[in-house]
Amino acid sequence: MGTLIILLVFVLFLAAIFTGGYNRRYLERARESWLWGWITTVDHKKIGIMYVTAGGLFFLIGGLEALLMRLQLMFPNNDFISGDIYNQLLSMHGTTMIFLVSLPLLFGLMNVVVPLQIGARDVAFPFLNALGFWLYFAGGLLLNLSWLFGGAPDAGWTNYATLALPEYSPGPGVNYYVMGLQITGIGTLMSGINFLVTIINMRTPGMTYLRMPLFTWSAFVASALILFTFPPLTAGLFMMMFDRLFGTHFFAVAGGGNVTIWQHIFWIFGHPEVYILVLPAFGVFSDVFSTFSRKRLFGYTSMVFALVAIGFLGFMVWVHHMFTVGLGPVANTIFAIATMAIAVPTGIKVFNWIFTMWGGRIRFSTPMLFANGFLVVFVMGGVTGVMLAVVPANFQFHDSYFVVAHFHYVLIGGTILGSFAGIYYWWPKMFGRMLSEQLGKWHFWPFYIGFHLTFFPQHWLGLYGMPRRVYTWMPGYDLELGNLLSSIGAILMTISLFFFLYNVIWSFTKGEKAGSDPWDGRTLEWTVSSPPPEYNFAQLPRVRGLDPLWVEKSAGNGEMQPAEPLGPIHMPNPNHLPFLMSLGFFISGFGFVFQSIQVGVLGLVLVVVTLFIRSFEEDHGYHIQPEELQTKGV
Amino acid sequence: MNIESKTATVAGGIPSEPEKATLEGKNKILGFWLFLGAETVLFATMFGTYLALKEQHLGGPRPHELFQMPMVAAATLILLTSSLTSVLAIMGMHENNVQKMRTWFLITVLLGFAFLGLEAYEFYEYVHEGHTITSSAFGSSFYLLVGTHGSHVLFGVFWITGLIMQAGTRGITVHTAPKYYVASLYWHFVDVVWVFIFTVVYLMGMMA
Numbered sequence: 139m140g141t142l143i144i145l146l147v148f149v150l151f152l153a154a155i156f157t158g159g160y161n162r163r164y165l166e167r168a169r170e171s172w173l174w175g176w177i178t179t180v181d182h183k184k185i186g187i188m189y190v191t192a193g194g195l196f197f198l199i200g201g202l203e204a205l206l207m208r209l210q211l212m213f214p215n216n217d218f219i220s221g222d223i224y225n226q227l228l229s230m231h232g233t234t235m236i237f238l239v240s241l242p243l244l245f246g247l248m249n250v251v252v253p254l255q256i257g258a259r260d261v262a263f264p265f266l267n268a269l270g271f272w273l274y275f276a277g278g279l280l281l282n283l284s285w286l287f288g289g290a291p292d293a294g295w296t297n298y299a300t301l302a303l304p305e306y307s308p309g310p311g312v313n314y315y316v317m318g319l320q321i322t323g324i325g326t327l328m329s330g331i332n333f334l335v336t337i338i339n340m341r342t343p344g345m346t347y348l349r350m351p352l353f354t355w356s357a358f359v360a361s362a363l364i365l366f367t368f369p370p371l372t373a374g375l376f377m378m379m380f381d382r383l384f385g386t387h388f389f390a391v392a393g394g395g396n397v398t399i400w401q402h403i404f405w406i407f408g409h410p411e412v413y414i415l416v417l418p419a420f421g422v423f424s425d426v427f428s429t430f431s432r433k434r435l436f437g438y439t440s441m442v443f444a445l446v447a448i449g450f451l452g453f454m455v456w457v458h459h460m461f462t463v464g465l466g467p468v469a470n471t472i473f474a475i476a477t478m479a480i481a482v483p484t485g486i487k488v489f490n491w492i493f494t495m496w497g498g499r500i501r502f503s504t505p506m507l508f509a510n511g512f513l514v515v516f517v518m519g520g521v522t523g524v525m526l527a528v529v530p531a532n533f534q535f536h537d538s539y540f541v542v543a544h545f546h547y548v549l550i551g552g553t554i555l556g557s558f559a560g561i562y563y564w565w566p567k568m569f570g571r572m573l574s575e576q577l578g579k580w581h582f583w584p585f586y587i588g589f590h591l592t593f594f595p596q597h598w599l600g601l602y603g604m605p606r607r608v609y610t611w612m613p614g615y616d617l618e619l620g621n622l623l624s625s626i627g628a629i630l631m632t633i634s635l636f637f638f639l640y641n642v643i644w645s646f647t648k649g650e651k652a653g654s655d656p657w658d659g660r661t662l663e664w665t666v667s668s669p670p671p672e673y674n675f676a677q678l679p680r681v682r683g684l685d686p687l688w689v690e691k692s693a694g695n696g697e698m699q700p701a702e703p704l705g706p707i708h709m710p711n712p713n714h715l716p717f718l719m720s721l722g723f724f725i726s727g728f729g730f731v732f733q734s735i736q737v738g739v740l741g742l743v744l745v746v747v748t749l750f751i752r753s754f755e756e757d758h759g760y761h762i763q764p765e766e767l768q769t770k771g772v
Numbered sequence: 773m774n775i776e777s778k779t780a781t782v783a784g785g786i787p788s789e790p791e792k793a794t795l796e797g798k799n800k801i802l803g804f805w806l807f808l809g810a811e812t813v814l815f816a817t818m819f820g821t822y823l824a825l826k827e828q829h830l831g832g833p834r835p836h837e838l839f840q841m842p843m844v845a846a847a848t849l850i851l852l853t854s855s856l857t858s859v860l861a862i863m864g865m866h867e868n869n870v871q872k873m874r875t876w877f878l879i880t881v882l883l884g885f886a887f888l889g890l891e892a893y894e895f896y897e898y899v900h901e902g903h904t905i906t907s908s909a910f911g912s913s914f915y916l917l918v919g920t921h922g923s924h925v926l927f928g929v930f931w932i933t934g935l936i937m938q939a940g941t942r943g944i945t946v947h948t949a950p951k952y953y954v955a956s957l958y959w960h961f962v963d964v965v966w967v968f969i970f971t972v973v974y975l976m977g978m979m980a
């Protein structure tokens with residue numbers, strides 16, 4: 139009760155400050171600071187930049203965790219890190235990389251690029267967009283605070299029941315996992331809905347579905363997957379939370395619960411989730427291949443079809459993570475066949491990318507380097523994927539380093555190389571400055587070589603019998619060389635990231651100013667200035683074909699024709715409620731982590747109050763008059 | 773697709789379908805349909821869990837010993853009726869009749885409260901018979917499913933109450949109409965979920 143009162147007073151105090159009851163001048167000053175601008179922004183480009191920045195930050199954290207693990211595994215019987223800490227590093231690394239790095243990096247790119255590519259002035263729900271970001275950030279922060287307060291989750295990123303129940307994981311660690319992911323998950327769902335509505339309703343005249351760039355298509359399919367996969371996670375996390383906090387028996391066998399239910403729910407979410415992570419990367423590569431080969435994408439319609447097919451099949455393969463559970467030969471066979479079927483549309487995509495380059499005028503700029511690196515890595519990861527889908531073989535591979543090698547080949551090869559390619563490709567659009575090509579190559583090559591050095595030997599480590607998720611290994615089983623190489627590779631990858639960071643600093647200080655179209659692009663985002671004005675398009679462009687800018691370039695116009703006369707442009711107002719609402723969720727999550735129902739409910743009350751404020755708010759935005767528009771172009 | 777040009781045409785009177793008159797309104801409705809799709813999957817997961825765990829009553833009371841038809845049937849009837857009244861409210865909105873809309877929404881809210889009252893009473897009874905959220909896996913999955921539905925109803929009544937208040941000050945415009953419309957969509961959805969709960973949990977439970 140005492141804590142509750144203190145918290146209440148604190149909240150009132152803050153409220154007093156923020157409403158200006160205390161000091162109006164203070165409020166004014168806060169309003170004008172740049173920080174307030176970012177906190178309240180509803181501009182999709184700024185939110186995109188925040189996503190990329192936060193994703194990058196968490197990438198450093200997750201990468202550091204990986205490096206520590208690899209240092210521990212460098213030599214046999216090493217005692218650099220204890221088993222307990224290793225479990226925490228392992229769980230946090232996996233969780234961070236999947237939820238806090240991969241998706242946000244892609245979301246960042248989607249946010250910046252998708253509205254520009256379809257010729258929209260903003261996303262459909264700017265307010266929800268901001269809320270989605272702040273929820274993601276609040277959840278991520280909560281998850282990472284576990285290192286400081288009470289210990290990190292230690293039941294793996296899959297958080298299997300039994301191991302994750304209080305009996306085996308008594309500390310608050312897994313509570314952080316549950317609450318953190320619950321909060322980020324809500325944010326992700328909102329963003330998914332937002333992208334879907336934006337793409338369905340807000341395309342510029344002439345931008346038919348089959349003229350949308352592949353990146354937009356992939357954002358569309360990934361958002362549809364988000365829509366149907368995150369709710370099961372939400373439900374599963376609720377059950378996990380109740381089992382841990384309130385003593386229910388969803389998974390606790392003693393009370394009649396069933397541990398397999400968690401596995402099903404988790405993978406019904408988890409498998410589509412990995413497709414959510416890789417499809418947007420496919421989209422980035424499709425755009426990059428066609429731009430840097432100066433050809434339209436080979437087999438555009440089949441590429442779209444393949445995206446949709448992969449998205450669809452992605453829902454029907456979750457049991458391939460559970461072959462060894464013992465669901466019986468019929469279930470295993472069906473899911474094995476469904477899994478192998480995914481190789482077909484994926485194969486279509488790989489060949490189309492190769493044919494796009496075939497006969498093209500190829501430029502090996504940094505994005506293109508990453509794209510070509512991806513082709514090799516992803517095919518290798520795909521091959522081990524089909525191997526894993528063979529049920530009898532899977533019984534051998536399961537829970538060994540073979541699996542670790544496989545999923546790093548697809549996740550790093552797909553998502554991370556894709557994010558880097560996208561960042562190099564759209565950086566000029568985001569910030570109006572170029573990154574250094576020279577440093578880009580210095581980033582790519584050590585990263586790429588280091589990657590293979592880290593993960594290629596792990597195939598053999600797995601086949602020699604090294605189990606995953608174990609903090610050390612014994613000498614004398616032919617594991618020495620592989621582990622040593624693997625750790626050296628991890629160090630090499632770490633070094634390569636410094637080149638990237640240096641490149642970022644270089645770009646902001648010495649980088650050359652980017653024009654609107656630095657890569658000789660083909661799609662609409664290259665028709666507006668870099669960075670684009672807040673309203674994106676003074677006049678919405680009229681689209682006359684696939685690769686609209688290229689169509690106009692070949693027709694000799696060089697720029698888009700407008701689809702509407704100049705007129706006032708409607709813009710949404712900045713709003714601080716998304717931040718406050720996420721703060722409410724954060725407080726609530728923190729409360730539940732420490733099993734304090736009062737604080738938990740207090741946070742939720744804040745959420746509900748902000749919801750109601752929002753509902754009653756009359757917020758019609760403002761208008762930019764034609765005279766105020768800075769750029770004339772379409 | 774400039775929002776201005778869309779709203780300009782309706783500046784004079786109120787169009788026949790005010791909820792879809794602006795791009796914002798259209799976005800809101802489409803987005804809400806998608807959200808309902810997500811909610812469907814959420815409930816589907818909970819239904820699945822319930823079906824998997826409902827036999828695990830650990831010697832506690834079984835479904836057919838617990839459930840009482842008259843009360844559940846009454847709750848069902850109340851909720852179904854409230855769906856009808858929310859339709860009448862939306863018809864009021866289309867007739868640009870604020871008073872009619874508010875009245876029917878108010879009745880919807882009252883019916884919602886009645887349903888919640890019955891549900892609270894029902895849970896209270898169950899707890900006395902030893903059927904709690906921690907008594908068995910059956911109890912856990914039952915309360916999760918039915919409780920999640922109940923909290924949706926609870927959220928709905930507060931939401932619609934807020935909208936009734938807004939309708940008092942702002943009336944029906946192209947800005948407020950989409951709000952009323954999606955709230956009624958939400959209410960129908962909650963109702964449909966209840967139909968499934970009634971069938972899967974109560975009717976099928978009583979059969980055994």
Ligand code: HEM
Nearest residue numbers: 204207208232235236240294295296549554606607608628
């Ligand atoms: C940057 C270089 C990276 C290195 C050196 C690295 C290294 C590792 C190591 C040592 C493990 C633990 C293996 C075990 O003990 O079983 C691991 C697990 C994992 N990593 Fe990475 N990783 C890297 C990047 C990534 C990325 C980019 C992702 C995802 C996008 C990722 C996702 C995962 C996942 C999901 C796990 C499994 C965690 C679990 O078993 O619960 N990793 N990684």
